Amino acid sequence: MGQALCCLQVDQSTVAVTEHFGKFNDVLEPGCHCLPWCLGYQLAGVLSLRVQQLDVRCETKTLDNVFVTMVASIQYRAKAESVADAFYKLSNTKAQIQAYVFDVIRASVPRLELDSVFEQKNEIAKAVEEELAKAMSGYGFEIVQTLIVDIEPDVRVKTAMNEINAGKLCLDFGGGNFTLQWIQDFSGEMELKPDNFPMSKIAARMRVATNEKGEAEKILQIKKAEGEAESKYLSGLGIARQRQAIVDGLRDSVLAFSENVPGTTAKDVMDMVLVTQYFDTMKEIGASSKSSAVFVPHGPGAVKDVAAQIRDGLLQAESVHK
Numbered sequence: 001m002g003q004a005l006c007c008l009q010v011d012q013s014t015v016a017v018t019e020h021f022g023k024f025n026d027v028l029e030p031g032c033h034c035l036p037w038c039l040g041y042q043l044a045g046v047l048s049l050r051v052q053q054l055d056v057r058c059e060t061k062t063l064d065n066v067f068v069t070m071v072a073s074i075q076y077r078a079k080a081e082s083v084a085d086a087f088y089k090l091s092n093t094k095a096q097i098q099a100y101v102f103d104v105i106r107a108s109v110p111r112l113e114l115d116s117v118f119e120q121k122n123e124i125a126k127a128v129e130e131e132l133a134k135a136m137s138g139y140g141f142e143i144v145q146t147l148i149v150d151i152e153p154d155v156r157v158k159t160a161m162n163e164i165n166a167g168k169l170c171l172d173f174g175g176g177n178f179t180l181q182w183i184q185d186f187s188g189e190m191e192l193k194p195d196n197f198p199m200s201k202i203a204a205r206m207r208v209a210t211n212e213k214g215e216a217e218k219i220l221q222i223k224k225a226e227g228e229a230e231s232k233y234l235s236g237l238g239i240a241r242q243r244q245a246i247v248d249g250l251r252d253s254v255l256a257f258s259e260n261v262p263g264t265t266a267k268d269v270m271d272m273v274l275v276t277q278y279f280d281t282m283k284e285i286g287a288s289s290k291s292s293a294v295f296v297p298h299g300p301g302a303v304k305d306v307a308a309q310i311r312d313g314l315l316q317a318e319s320v321h322k
Contacts (some may be wrong), residue, residue, distance in 0.1 A: 008035040008043065015080070017087050027083045047087050051077045051144055054094050056101045066114045066157050071150035072101050072128060079142050086140030093141065100135055104128045114153060117287040121148040160209060 010016045010033055014029040021040040035041050054074045061067050074097055078086040090096055108124050109117055129146035136143060153161075216298070250273065257272075258265075 006034055006036050007037070008033045010046070013050050014046050014048050015083050016046050017083065018042065019044045024084055024088065034096055045082055047078055049080055051075055054097055055149075056098050058102050058105045060106045060109045062109055062112060062114045064113045067154050068109070068114065068117060069111070069150075070105055070117075070124075070148060071152075072105065072125070072256040073145075073147045074101065074128075074132065075144040076132075076136065076141050077144060077148070079140050080146050082138070082140030083140070089139045090141075093139075096139070097132065097136065100132050101128055104131045114157070118151060121138065124148055202217060269271055 008016065008028065010028050012030045014030065016033070018025045018028060018035060019042055024044070025041065035043065035101045052075070054076070056074060057069060058072065059067060059069045076097065086093075102128055105124065110126055112120060118138045123146045125146045127142055128148075133143040133144065152158075250270075254270070254275065
């Protein structure tokens with residue numbers, strides 16, 4: 001907006017308020033106007049007709065004694081037909097709107113519990129909008145929209161609510177010490193006064209969270225035990241089949257060797273099998289880079305000693321059964 005040679009320019013979406021010797025004279029629309037200042041006319045100020053937004057943060061207490069911080073976004077604008085009222089009647093529009101928002105929220109929220117505050121935030125916004133529209137219309141302002149954009153309970157209450165949901169979802173809790181430690185930390189930070197913080201509400205929520213945790217951990221323990229039992233059963237089947245396959249293979253080898261090489265006995269075949277397994281074992285120990293040092297007799301005579309020990313063990317077991 002500029003003023004030179006008694007000419008005045010008014011920008012779009014704004015209006016200009018003029019006075020004549022200090023008294024309200026006229027409202028100038030957007031465009032170019034003549035304002036003879038030498039005759040006592042002067043520009044009092046300009047007023048925007050655009051929609052403006054004011055974010056108001058209000059802390060209050062719910063019916064169950066939980067302190068919450070609510071953020072209300074108020075969208076308002078000056079009415080074109082009431083420019084004089086909007087310009088002259090209020091010295092601080094934002095402070096006036098903020099005061100009405102505080103009054104309505106602090107009168108509505110204490111009648112609701114915390115869960116109901118989240119559920120009825122649209123009703124709270126509507127109540128704020130109706131009260132503001134009724135109060136601000138007399139000052140030349142129109143309330144376009146009122147929104148409750150955020151509800152923030154105390155961080156300790158939010159933690160308790162998250163614990164309840166975590167228990168219901170059967171998440172990994174990392175042990176059961178968190179709840180106890182949380183209560184200890186909380187008790188150490190604040191004095192336990194009825195008017196200080198809603199200890200009963202937090203205790204109730206933590207009890208629910210603990211119960212949910214217990215049920216979830218119970219389910220996890222049962223499933224874990226069932227899995228271990230099934231795993232051991234299948235492992236036993238695998239070991240039994242492996243041993244059966246080894247016995248079958250040795251029997252087939254002994255029979256085939258005895259048939260193809262006349263004059264050999266089952267003892268000779270078993271000695272040869274033991275020698276083969278002995279060298280296979282030495283090969284495996286030497287091939288693995290992570291195997292520990294194992295000191296075993298490595299001469300050919302060691303195989304005979306091993307075979308003798310196995311035969312002696314079998315004969316002793318057979319004599320015990322008899």
